[in-house]
Amino acid sequence: MPQEILDNFPREVIPVYWDYYQTSEEIYSGMIENHKQLSKNTWFAGGSWSWYGMIPYNRFTIESMLPALDACKKHKIRNVFMTMWGDDGAECSHFSQLPSLFYLAEYAKGNTDEAKIKAKFKSFCGIDFDEFMAIDCPNDVVPYTGRPRNPSKSMLYSDYFNDFLDYTVKEGAGQKYEEYAAQLHATAKKSRRYGYVFDCAAKLCDVLEIKYELGLRTRRAYEAGDKEALREMAQKDYPEVIKRLGVLVKAFEK
Secondary structure (H helix, E strand, O other): OOHHHHHHOOOOOOOEEEOOOOOOHHHHHHHHHHHHOOOOOOEEEEEOOOOOOOOOOHHHHHHHHHHHHHHHHHOOOOOEEEEOOOHHHOOOOHHHHHHHHHHHHHHHOOOOOHHHHHHHHHHHHOOOHHHHHHHHHHHOOOOOOOOOOOHHHHHHHOOOOOOOOHHHOOOOHHHHHHHHHHHHHHHHOOOOOOHHHHHHHHHHHHHHHHHHHHHHHHHHHHHHOOHHHHHHHHHHHHHHHHHHHHHHHHHHHO
16 A cells, blocks of 8 residues: 555544455455555455345355455454345345345354354244255356356346347246245245245246246247247236236235
């Protein structure tokens, strides 16, 4: 850090290092060292991935924040908080992020035993930890490669006649949403307190079971001149999506 900046930095200002994209303790550690040149009272702001649509990314929250917490402990950063941004509509329920937030809170307090964390979580909210983590599944239709993706949002809002993101759709993958919906509906019935969160996620999957591939199917039928296929979609699939969207909207409002 240039000495001129250090000399002019107000002592009463507290630097906050924001980061929730890394998976390397070394990177977090280096950036903390840079910030601490300005002030030993540096804070760290991590992130619980809530800003990608209706569905959280609990998995990546844990993968990115555990090395961040290790770096904070190493450099004796006492003030740490997790941001839950509401980009593009604040659609994601904060309660859908309970497992990752709970895991990080326990880890920060020194409990690094995953089995104990999971057992404590179940006693805390009444749902098995791994079952709760499965609320991320609507985005698993795209293989997870260590970075968040949000097909459940992009294909929910996708315009059938503007194939902007249809290139990301693999034919037949939409069938996975039937499986995801069944799984999430089952979890929704187990909890009076948090069931509504899973109910909404399940009804999102109900919509995507048809809508995920419908733009792609429509385009292919149109290019092939297959009027029978187009008529069948117009009479069956399109009205069904509209019906399921209405159900989803009510669940989302709740």
